[in-house]
Amino acid sequence: MTTEPEEAALADLTFDAAYAELQRTVAALEAGGQPLEETLALYERGVALERHCARLLRDAELRIQRLTERAGGALEAVDVSPAEDEPPA
Amino acid sequence: MARGEPPDWALPSWDAGETGAGRTAGQPAGGPSTRGLFGSGPAGTFGLRILQVSEVTRAVREAVRQDERLREVWVEGEVGRVTVSSAGHAYFTLKDERSQLACVFFRDDRLASPFEPRPGLRVVAQGRVDIFETQGVYQLYVASVQPAGFGDLALRFEALKARLATEGLFEVARKRALPDRPRVVGVATSPSGAVWHDIQNVLRRRWPLARVIFVPCQVQGEGAPASIIAALARLGRFADQREAAGRPDEAPQVTILARGGGSLEDLWPFNDERVVRAVAGHPVPIVCGVGHETDVTLADFAADVRAPTPSAAAELVTPDRTELAAALAAIERRRQALALGRVGGALRDLGQERRALDRLHPRSQLAAARERSGLLLDRAARVVHDRLAAGRSGREGLAGRLVPAVGGAVGSRRADLERSAAALRALDPQATLDRGYAIVRRAADGRVVRAPVEAPAGTPLALRLARGELAATSGSGPSTPP
Numbered sequence: 001m002t003t004e005p006e007e008a009a010l011a012d013l014t015f016d017a018a019y020a021e022l023q024r025t026v027a028a029l030e031a032g033g034q035p036l037e038e039t040l041a042l043y044e045r046g047v048a049l050e051r052h053c054a055r056l057l058r059d060a061e062l063r064i065q066r067l068t069e070r071a072g073g074a075l076e077a078v079d080v081s082p083a084e085d086e087p088p089a
Numbered sequence: 090m091a092r093g094e095p096p097d098w099a100l101p102s103w104d105a106g107e108t109g110a111g112r113t114a115g116q117p118a119g120g121p122s123t124r125g126l127f128g129s130g131p132a133g134t135f136g137l138r139i140l141q142v143s144e145v146t147r148a149v150r151e152a153v154r155q156d157e158r159l160r161e162v163w164v165e166g167e168v169g170r171v172t173v174s175s176a177g178h179a180y181f182t183l184k185d186e187r188s189q190l191a192c193v194f195f196r197d198d199r200l201a202s203p204f205e206p207r208p209g210l211r212v213v214a215q216g217r218v219d220i221f222e223t224q225g226v227y228q229l230y231v232a233s234v235q236p237a238g239f240g241d242l243a244l245r246f247e248a249l250k251a252r253l254a255t256e257g258l259f260e261v262a263r264k265r266a267l268p269d270r271p272r273v274v275g276v277a278t279s280p281s282g283a284v285w286h287d288i289q290n291v292l293r294r295r296w297p298l299a300r301v302i303f304v305p306c307q308v309q310g311e312g313a314p315a316s317i318i319a320a321l322a323r324l325g326r327f328a329d330q331r332e333a334a335g336r337p338d339e340a341p342q343v344t345i346l347a348r349g350g351g352s353l354e355d356l357w358p359f360n361d362e363r364v365v366r367a368v369a370g371h372p373v374p375i376v377c378g379v380g381h382e383t384d385v386t387l388a389d390f391a392a393d394v395r396a397p398t399p400s401a402a403a404e405l406v407t408p409d410r411t412e413l414a415a416a417l418a419a420i421e422r423r424r425q426a427l428a429l430g431r432v433g434g435a436l437r438d439l440g441q442e443r444r445a446l447d448r449l450h451p452r453s454q455l456a457a458a459r460e461r462s463g464l465l466l467d468r469a470a471r472v473v474h475d476r477l478a479a480g481r482s483g484r485e486g487l488a489g490r491l492v493p494a495v496g497g498a499v500g501s502r503r504a505d506l507e508r509s510a511a512a513l514r515a516l517d518p519q520a521t522l523d524r525g526y527a528i529v530r531r532a533a534d535g536r537v538v539r540a541p542v543e544a545p546a547g548t549p550l551a552l553r554l555a556r557g558e559l560a561a562t563s564g565s566g567p568s569t570p571p
Contacts, residue, residue: 063299
């Protein structure tokens with residue numbers, strides 16, 4: 001199938017990218033006018049995109065960082081483990 | 090009292106009849122009458138005997154006690170250091186620019202008081218001035234304490250609000266839309282206390298795809314305004330640095346500024362002009378969630394969106410992943426389908442399936458969520474409105490303009506998703522297959538067969554039916570188009 005290279009790249013798509021493509025796919029399907037094969041491919045791509053989105057939603061883990069100032073004023077976002085309690089101010 | 094000056098307790102002539110030697114109602118020293126008095130005594134030693142310390146103290150005490158002005162006073166000042174003894178009495182100082190006054194607030198009065206003096210607050214203390222003999226100090230024996238000038242604060246609030254409003258700081262046109270699905274969220278709040286944890290929990294539940302960049306700051310007391318401004322500035326600088334490094338996507342697309350509930354004074358830093366300006370000038374959209382629903386600050390007005398609470402702020406900046414997931418799942422269930430698109434007039438018939446699907450779809454869940462957030466916003470709107478109506482010049486209808494904008498943003502995000510899901514459902518060819526249509530493909534290459542010439546006699550075919558596939562072989566003889 002022609003969709004295979006795209007599907008391989010799917011895993012790397014961010015949620016936003018996948019979601020945006022899903023919306024474009026749906027818009028294309030709604031507009032119509034494609035030959036049946038293309039409609040088929042679009043639809044399957046749409047489903048794959050949705051599954052990818054759903055997986056991201058399910059598996060994501062919130063990442064928390066704290067802004068830390070280095071010498072010279074450079075700011076760096078440093079990971080904070082979720083279990084780690086913040087020291088009192 | 091400086092050495093060399095006539096002693097305080099020297100008898101003013103108008104007071105002589107009421108007092109005995111060494112025990113007198115002294116008035117502040119240094120007046121001309123005092124000097125005159127000494128001049129009248131023989132050999133300049135009249136009344137000068139050596140006193141006990143306690144005699145002096147008692148003399149002052151009597152003087153103070155006889156002064157009616159000091160029996161019942163209302164003193165406004167800023168609370169300095171506060172110490173509470175093990176017995177539960179509070180000792181603090183009240184100060185203004187020129188002086189300070191020691192105060193004692195006894196346990197019973199203190200416990201009965203709804204308001205507690207805390208350092209940095211401006212208060213009005215009511216009580217009597219008296220002498221604490223043991224230490225030879227005068228102090229205010231406080232009967233009650235209340236926040237200084239609610240009227241004064243309200244005036245300052247309204248005056249600043251009016252001034253900043255004329256500058257356009259609260260203009261609805263300035264309000265920026267929140268990102269639909271932020272990848273990075275900045276949070277400025279106190280590192281201790283429940284607020285930061287609540288925000289984390291909401292973000293984790295609703296939108297764990299995000300990265301959170303936390304900037305702790307002090308949200309109460311004298312240092313709070315500077316600390317809040319510094320925190321927001323850090324986020325701004327971080328964005329600049331990321332931008333310079335070619336990674337602007339690593340900086341927050343939205344910032345939450347939050348604080349838990351508290352008294353009017355506790356929240357006052359959020360009415361500080363510098364803080365309000367920092368909020369208005371923040372480089373990315375900012376959601377302000379300060380206090381409870383009933384608390385309104387100028388920072389709220391300057392923010393792009395006002396949230397009724399810190400948790401609500403976290404909800405407003407994030408989509409709900411369970412809602413997104415539910416919409417996506419509705420389509421995944423139909424995955425067995427193949428695309429049939431717009432074959433013949435089948436599309437017309439899809440309408441019926443679509444309506445049936447719509448009923449099955451967890452739209453009710455979405456609607457309920459929408460209603461919940463709607464109610465929340467309604468409540469917020471009402472509170473803001475009431476507050477404004479209560480204020481003398483709060484008739485700009487700011488809140489009314491603010492809140493619909495929020496509702497619109499949230500509603501449109503959900504509506505977007507809903508449209509995508511519904512559209513895919515409408516196009517889902519499974520419904521068409523269910524009615525008995527089939528898709529004919531060549532088994533060899535999967536090409537859809539549209540004309541007999543594409544499948545000469547003997548061509549192996551794969552027929553996609555509503556429930557599964559069927560293998561077939563093309564027969565001979567002419568066919569007619571459907």
